[in-house]
Amino acid sequence: MSSEQRKPCYILGLSCFYHDSAAVLLKDGEVVFAAQEERFTRKKHDEALPVRAVTRALRSAGITMRDIDAVVFYEKPLLKFFDRILSTVIAVWPRGFLMFHRAMHEWLQKKLWIPQIIRKELEYDGPVLFTTHHESHAASAYYPSGFPDAAIVTVDGVGEWATTTIGLGKGTEMTLKEELHFPHSLGLLYSAITYYLGFRVNSAEYKVMGLAPYGKPAYLDRMRSLMDLKEDGSFRLDMRFFTYEYGSTMTGKALERLFGQPRRKPEGPLTQFHKDIARSLQDLTNEVMLRIVRHAKETCPSENLCLAGGVALNCVANGVIRRSGLFKHIFIQPAAGDAGGALGAALAVWHRRFGGKRMDGFPHVFLGTEYAQEAIESFLKERGLPYETLTDAALPETVANLLEGENVIGWFQGRMEFGPRSLGNRSILADARNPDNWRKVNLKIKFRESFRPFAPTVLEERVSDYFDLREASPFMLLVADVLPHRRSEIPAVTHVDGSARIQTIRRDQNPRYEDLLKAFERKTGCAVIINTSFNVRGEPIVESPADAVNCFLHTEMDCLVLGNCLLKKSAMPDVRTGGQERYLGQFALD
């Protein structure tokens, strides 16, 4: 077979059976599809085998499972079970009786049979390969970074044993050098305090991050006493305060005695105490992360840093790392959590097994499903919903006119984002200059806690005009201060401490979204808008036109832009907009 006729190499990466399952398809080392299963099942953080995501991946590439050269799972289940899980059972004995039963049922029924389940459910009989959990995270950050070499840091709850790793990437080689072991985990510490504050674990850690600026570090010393933190960033948690090794809860009475208050009941009132706890936790996290990356710089010298693992979604800590100046360039995998493990696993195999060459970079995350204009119009006609079709030229100006002021607009375009953030294709947009939009979007559209801030999108070339940031932030993973003289101009995206979690946009990343921002800037003189995810609380981000229309009809969103179709709430028949309670009742609160 000539080189022109060579069959492409397809690798399917999977992450599942813990939380945030996902499927990623590589073709000759390039990502052709990536999506989380939750978007299709509409079950937030769905952990099931991502059958629907795989089906859509194959369809988008025009192939079947017979064309797949390897399926890769993002961790080593037998190492996890026979080493860490059973070792933990023995270490905590005689505690953990119920946890033991739960774990054994789960593992004996499902998690010990992963290759068999994959082969049966996906109708696949090729090789099934396994990377380690932190190798998956590391690969998801290093290989797409575009850096010729980099120090790599991965920090999460736990993989097999590792909770934190440091490594070095050079060319196509990646070597993990040092690690910290379970139960000593910065991710689990953050989750434990999230639990103590009455929020949902593995779901609401970012809410604690958003709550922190409202507090003072009044409990920082007590928070520090939860760990023995070394200068090199390594640490050991005092497990007397945590129950996650052996129980179904994360913390117990000891932590309540330490802080002097019982655990907050979910949905209970948030007091200054809770805000101070959140702030103290965030300050400690910043300190630990800074020490870890400093140690990474010493151990794995490079001008570049790659970050992944769930804790890399902590934008505040990322901002601290950036401002430290330790590294010239930083790349953070946008899908830094377990969903990104599917990407990393596939990339690791591409390099290690197939000797493939590096990706050129990771310019955007628009890697999921998309819907053609004809399909959208056909759907709207079927549902009998009135709409107006705009031309490509008229779309940005028309929507920018609507955005000015009070209108909140659902924006559904192109390919769906991969990772937890909406970056302009499945977004709810609003005017950042209107302070009322903060309250309106939080309470009447997303039905979420009022303290939660909104993130801005800004034209990349204008970022330093508005924020204390001189570099691109395309994935909304960096927090920086809004310039003091701009805070009154964009109050709806300025957090209580003057900071913002910024997304910059450039033409080659998303031309339509950039056109919209430029049109808004021409009209208002402001290059910043609110960009929040297109969903209500507890709901996965919308995937299809049907999801988008349902969210639009059952909230107080003013307009919806589906491709080139514009729908206005004022034109919707009344009968279609009822049933809000039933709609919201589908989604468990996160």
Added chain:
Amino acid sequence: MPLPLLLRRLWNAWKAVGRGIGIVTGFVLLSVLWITIFGIYALCRKCAGLLKRSSPPASYWQPVPPDYPNSLDHEF
């Protein structure tokens, strides 16, 4: 060949009973395992741990175990 309705109902009822029996016996077996095998081993480990004295190390970083040939093919 599909079962007649009565037999199908009896089969479904038996499956439900069987599942219940399985839950109970599974609980009993796992509990015995937890108390005996895990318990004895855990007690031995704890006793051995009492004899070991160590002061906190200078660093908690541990080296990542080296890779081995064809590790990608294995779940461990």
